[in-house]
Amino acid sequence: MKKIVLLGYMGCGKSTIAQNLSKITNIPFLDLDKCIENRVNLSINEIFEQHGEIYFRKLEHEIFVELLQSSENSIIGLGGGTPCYANNHELLKNDGVTSIYLKASIETLYNRLVHNKSKRPLIADMNEEEMREFIAKHLFDRSFYYNQAQHKVTVDGKSVEETVQDIIAILA
Numbered sequence: 511m512k513k514i515v516l517l518g519y520m521g522c523g524k525s526t527i528a529q530n531l532s533k534i535t536n537i538p539f540l541d542l543d544k545c546i547e548n549r550v551n552l553s554i555n556e557i558f559e560q561h562g563e564i565y566f567r568k569l570e571h572e573i574f575v576e577l578l579q580s581s582e583n584s585i586i587g588l589g590g591g592t593p594c595y596a597n598n599h600e601l602l603k604n605d606g607v608t609s610i611y612l613k614a615s616i617e618t619l620y621n622r623l624v625h626n627k628s629k630r631p632l633i634a635d636m637n638e639e640e641m642r643e644f645i646a647k648h649l650f651d652r653s654f655y656y657n658q659a660q661h662k663v664t665v666d667g668k669s670v671e672e673t674v675q676d677i678i679a680i681l682a
């Protein structure tokens with residue numbers, strides 16, 4: 511089994527790129543957040559509201575392990591926090607896993623997230639100034655984990671298609 515795992519900060523494009531890479535490569539894609547939502551029949555917002563972040567992180571770990579154990583080839587789009595909790599970043603080193611960090615600047619992330627925050631409970635209630643500061647600090651804290659990926663693709667200023675092509679070049 512081969513797993514292509516996309517990681518990186520909220521808004522870097524994991525879900526969008528995983529879906530588009532899947533169309534071009536014909537490798538099925540799975541979005542970890544979607545798998546979590548389907549498992550408990552709640553949205554990410556509802557999980558955070560009703561059960562809290564720790565519960566979410568436990569589910570996220572369990573389901574990530576399950577996805578890696580399945581015998582299918584797949585492209586997996588992680589959540590932004592996935593590599594930063596439990597031993598998830600160690601799992602990225604498993605046999606058959608190709609991990610790719612979609613690296614975006616604070617500016618790119620801010621510009622995408624400012625209009626796209628309602629389904630992301632960590633930032634949903636922040637104003638613009640709070641969000642800019644939060645992203646800068648949070649990205650700094652998380653970069654250690656993101657940098658454990660085998661490959662890095664910078665996404666700033668690139669279209670979805672260009673990023674997909676960069677990934678295909680890595681996989682070739």
Ligand SMILES: Nc1ncnc2c1ncn2[C@@H]1O[C@H](COP(=O)(O)OP(=O)(O)O)[C@@H](O)[C@H]1O
Nearest residue numbers: 519520521522523524525526527622668669670
């Ligand atoms: N070049 C691009 N690559 C990826 N996403 C882009 C790009 N330009 C704009 N976007 C938008 O940015 C957002 C990325 O969100 P998403 O794919 O959910 O990221 P993630 O899963 O990493 O949080 C989407 O709304 C997408 O339409």
Ligand SMILES: O=C(O)C1=C[C@@H](OP(=O)(O)O)[C@@H](O)[C@H](O)C1
Nearest residue numbers: 519520521543589590591630631
């Ligand atoms: O960065 C995070 O901790 C999170 C990122 C989200 O996924 P996206 O990165 O796909 O938005 C989702 O898993 C949850 O809201 C927590």
Ligand SMILES: [Mg+2]
Nearest residue numbers: 524525543588
């Ligand atoms: Mg996503």
